[in-house]
Amino acid sequence: MTTLDNVVSLDRRARRAEPADPILSVNGLRIIAADGRELVRDMHFNLPRGGTLGIVGESGSGKSLTCRAILDVLPPGLSVASGSIRYRDVDLSRLDATSWRALRGVELSAVFQDPGSYLNPSIPVGRQLAEAIRANLKMQRKAARDRALDLLGRVGFADATAVYHQYPYELSGGMAQRVLIALAICAGPSLLIADEATTALDVTVQAEILALIDTLRREEGLTLILVSHDLAVVSQVCDHVIVMRSGEIVEAGSTREILHHPKSAYTRSLIDDHAVHPIAVNRPQSADAPQRVPILSVRGLHAGYGIRTVVQDIDLQVAPGEILGLIGETGSGKTTLLRTVLGLIPAATGAIELDGQRIDGLTGKPLRDLRRSGALQYVFQDPLRSLDPDLTIGASIAEGLYLREGRLGVSAIDASVTAALRAVGLEPELSTRLPRLLSGGQRQRAVIARALALEPKVLLLDEPVSALDAVNRLHVLKLLRRLADERGIAQIFISHDLGSVAGIADRVAVLYRGQVVETGPAGALLANPSHPYTRKLLDSAPRLAVAAPATRSLFTVY
Template sequence: MRHRRPEPPAEPLLSVRNLHVVTAQGRELVRDVSFELAAGGTLGIVGESGSGKSLTCRAILDVLPPGLNIASGSIRFGDVDLSRLDTASWKDLRGKALSAVFQDPGSYLNPSIPVGRQLVEAIRATLRLGRTAARDRALELLRQVGFEDASVVYRQYPFELSGGMAQRVLIAIAICAGPRLLIADEATTALDVTVQAEVLDLIDRLRRDQALTLILVSHDLAVVSQICEHVIVMRDGAIVDAGPTRSVLGNPQSAYTRSLIEDHAVHTIESACPTSVSGKRTPLLAVKGLHAGYGIRTVIEDVDLELAPGEILGLIGETGSGKTTLLRTILGLIPTASGTIELDGARIDGLKAGPLRELRRSGALQYVFQDPLRSLDPDLTIAASVTEGLHLRGETDGASIAQALGEALQAVGLDAALASRLPRHLSGGQRQRAVIARALALDPRVLLLDEPVSALDAVNRLHVLKLLRGLAQEKGIAQVFISHDLGSVAGIADRVAVLYRGRIVETGPADLVLANPSHPYTRRLLAAAPRLSAQRSEAPAVFTAH
């Protein structure tokens, strides 16, 4: 009987060997990273902020931030040594053979140019097509990434698109020249669960239809487990665990990987705890029959909600459901069309400029925005940012201000030594703590939190959630907590309100709503949430790490 000879191992499409990335001062940010990935493979790279995930991918694409350089190592794409290419050679390769989709589409799409024109420019730059052929290709790509009304989207500006739609446009730009390798760097991080599921399905479908090799960078283990056959876990610039997704998640070899899995398990939809705010309590914040919007467009319709001292209300819903509009209306940034907003029994809706300014200076209501880097003045130190509100309120006593700064930093667990640094010198988790410290310095009674953990890895997310829970329990600070991460909502919220097309369609204790939702929309949100799974199928001989 003739035995069939085993297939030889697949040749790597991408080979990274002993990669070291350093600062101008010689500090190593990526240390001795090596891996190989064959054509058609899917690789997830996970780790907390600052672990070197994105820098590894940017080194592959030769788009490292200024001041960073590859100190040693090699990167080969097929038979091409990428580390030796000049600028002209990269122009012929980047976008055609290697392409990328990054986290924030708003930073990569020009707000003043229609998306169709931007897509045409990318096509003409890489494929050298005429305008008519490029337009036809652009419409084809828009349909390919899921736009049935491609001709309408073609004429729209980026600010007219939702986050998920803008991300689809970026994907269309990334694949316009038919690349062999696609790097998706946190491409679904800021998206709600249903849009995230749609974008992940799109990336996976495009990978299969176009025989793409995929590297997916994410701080979310559940996302990686849904789509990637293999995974690398990074910490402090080095690989600490690697292998088939099934093996790494099912039998992690690194204590750090085990901690990531455990941290993920702490906040899942199934982990919601019974409410800690019991009995009937006088509401601190009460919203009744609220209608609000932009001009003649109504976004919030007939919204009622109450918030007791020390209570955390999780507000969930898809992009465009009105979550942020609701918080901005409560704060007075958007005028109410009708309805009332009361803080401790006093009406705060419809305030004139003077009383509204006094309300904001009092600090009773504080808003924590989604993007901490954009929320902080890049030219102010952390100390100056945290105490800015105290100065605006007219406080001049240096000792009192210094004490408030120290107490705020201590409350969020931020090292006092970081107070003299600028925001860009802090990690994402540290910046988010600084933003919360700025709010706490004014001794707030209500925190309005708009996606405060969406851009954080599992470790930093867990720290911030523990911080917020402690503020509610120890200081009695009431909170409205917006998040597309239903696991985070389950881990922190006493009650949940579900917002759909501007209306609250379901509300109740978090454990009951998330375990047994009554509204079809809530059930759809829960069904779309990614779950950590070690059952991802594997393709043999497509990946090795050294």
């Protein structure tokens, strides 16, 4: 086995080597499951030092598996069947465990899609960051704390000191993602793999993080692999693009070439879907629409964590069959608001009514009865954390049905599980798989299926399409709109994707620093916002970069 003692190229001075040398070479990579299914086949590319490669494709296309194979962290039951992966002059398949521990996080680092899964829930995030810095850079405690605070500021936190002392459960999904990015870059790696690193971020912070990553690449010689289902995000910073589908490359080339002269019909569909999906599910909207009796009302709500108030003086209503879009930057209080409605966070003051009944302050049996009824269902932002890792997808969906309908037979439960999976575009055979064996987008749809199985009156949707590619995102948006129109399910829909909000919502509320600063019909508000913050959100939305970055001749795909 190869050890780091034999790898002279891993010395920091090796970064001064000639840029003509590839830093990463993947040749004929093939990944299989334990049952023999081929998940990635014949993956080839060379990546130059300081280059940026975007890997784009729909959920389940093999993007994340390719990156996990590079880092030797494939999920259990999956393995590399053939091919080679070389970092500088080192065959990574020959490294032993000791060498990998010294390599990951120092030379090779990654930001994965589910930030909450990589943060210790019992330790403040600043301490976790400082400990990683001390372990990797051998710094003293104070120096590590200072660097941690600096990194938190660099990834967009206005009050880095406050965030330093917060626990992961006190952070929104986007805030947790930024902490994970700080952890990934804390030791100054040579190669950064960003697997949907901006998925959970609002458009303003997304732009800042992409700019930060690009700055690191230029100033520190960082080489980047950016995985995303959003071609617009990739086009902002990447020199080259690989388009994947069903485990293999369907097209590869310079970003400019891919955007202007796509050869594959699938690539053309990605470009077209990005351009049209904001209006594809849009319905005619009228400011004179009849007023309906709200099924869920929030009045004068103040809530937060301990003495820290996160949302204040919130007034919102949603009626049966109505979708209320809730937008705002990471940390504005969107998730805190929904968790307070669900009863996971106690309201400090104010009132919450469901179908005319007060539900704020419920405890004990009344709260259990409300949750068992399924009337109020929450789709969490992080699907991996909200699914039991030891239960199959089918068992997770069935669990709520058994709690509510204990007398239902097995065949009736199975039929309900199958119907819920099909409703969100998943094949019924996926019900036998564990969450870790599904892609991020598949897990997201499975969580939506679990909520739908209980036939809720109100859906609280926290970034339900954030992990989905354009095609599957459009499918789920149409599904949610149909649930509102045909079943009368009221929905509060959080998303940083303004195109999704424009396409699905009847009304929009804009949350800024814990307060609603603007609300109104979706079409009118997004077309002509009155608040400067709303205008900033619209201006920051990612667009396909027509003037793509200059190409680097060394990049090759065989």
